[in-house]
Structures are given as structure tokens and as C-alpha cells.
Amino acid sequence: MTAPDDLVRAVEATLFAAEEPMTVAALAGHLGDAAAGDVRAALRQLAEHYDGRGVQLVERGDRWHLQTAPDLAHILRREREAVRRLSRAATEVLAIVAYHEPVSRNEIEAIRGVQTSSGTLDVLMEAGWVRVAGRREVPGRPVIYATTPEFLDHFGLASRRDLPGIDELKAAGLLDPVDDAFDALMDDGGGDTPAEAGNDPADPLD
Incomplete structure (x- = not known):
């Protein structure tokens, strides 16, 4: 991704700081009522930029967030309380x-x-x-x-x-x-x- 425009950078920064995944509408509202189509274009550009990198931009249930690449998750895994096994x-x-x-x-x-x-x-x-x-x-x-x-x-x-x-x-x-x-x-x-x-x-x- 070369010379990203201000909206792309703003979307990237917002997702990086977000505590939970965000919808296109939430991103648009957070960025001063930016056009949803422009936000989607920025997300596509960012997703292409992060493809194959250690951090990826993914969409889950119409919500977007940055996550560690699956093949690198073991590097960052910490000891945590075991999740209760479902019956x-x-x-x-x-x-x-x-x-x-x-x-x-x-x-x-x-x-x-x-x-x-x-x-x-x-x-x-x-x-x-x-x-x-x-x-x-x-x-x-x-x-x-x-x-x-x-x-x-x-x-x-x-x-x-x-x-x-x-x-x-x-x-x-x-x-x-x-x-x-x-x-x-x-x-x-x-x-x-x-x-x-x-x-x-x-x-x-x-």
C-alpha cells in the first residue's frame, strides 16, 4: 500500500485502537460520518495491504478487526485460565x-x-x-x-x-x-x- 490517503490511515488507526470489532457503519460514524462506500474501499485496501503479514485485517459477521496471523498465534499465546469444556x-x-x-x-x-x-x-x-x-x-x-x-x-x-x-x-x-x-x-x-x-x-x- 503506497501513499495511503487520510481516510485509509484513519480507518487503520481506529481499528488498531478499538476494543472490539467494528462495523462499516460504526467506523463511518466514528470518523465524522464518512461515506460507507469510502470506508468499505479503505477496508479493502487495508485488507490487501495486510494480506500475508503478521497482522491481518479480517471480517467476522460484518464486523472488522485486526488480528494476529493464525500461523503465528502460538508465538503470542500466554498461559490463561482454561476455558470450560462444553458438555x-x-x-x-x-x-x-x-x-x-x-x-x-x-x-x-x-x-x-x-x-x-x-x-x-x-x-x-x-x-x-x-x-x-x-x-x-x-x-x-x-x-x-x-x-x-x-x-x-x-x-x-x-x-x-x-x-x-x-x-x-x-x-x-x-x-x-x-x-x-x-x-x-x-x-x-x-x-x-x-x-x-x-x-x-x-x-x-x-
């Missing part, structure tokens, strides 16, 4: 929310075929990966859940389109055994179908 139940619920959002708890249970404890969703919300996205406009108005930008950032996804395929998840055992329940839910049009949990206990958190 199998939490992993399954997170995958279902990611692929079917917005989704209600009843829909999650119908897909999994077992009851889902409220604590499982609490763990995912405390991690910052799942959020309440409103209520379904059906009788009872159940709460619906969706993933967050932090979910995309943590797993290195630019958008949900970058999620691995359903077959890959099944091969990894993350959605097994939910095939029949999922097919039944889709046949019903994705409604709020109560799970037929039988005698299966609520999912443990650990």
Missing part, C-alpha cells in the same frame, strides 16, 4: 442453534429428541455465543435463540455460510442421533413441536 449436550445445542437460528427451546428438543435443561442454554449465553433473539409469533410466544458475532469470531468464521456441512457434523458425532427428529421437524414446517423425551433425564452441564 456434549451444550455442543449439540450450539450446533443446532447455529444451523437453524432463530430456534426455540422446543425446536431444539424436537431436533435432539431429548429434553434440554435451561442450564445448557445458560452456559452458551454466558460464553457469549448464544443470545435471545426475540419471541416466535405463535401461541405461547416462545423465546427464540441465535448465535452472536462473538461465536463467529471465536470459531474464525466470516459468516454462518462458513459453517461446516451437516454431514461433517454428523460424521463428527455432534448431531447424532438426531436425524429422524430433524426430518420430522422439517416435515412439520419447523413448528414448536414438544420433544418426546420419554424417560431421558435433563442434560447435565458437565
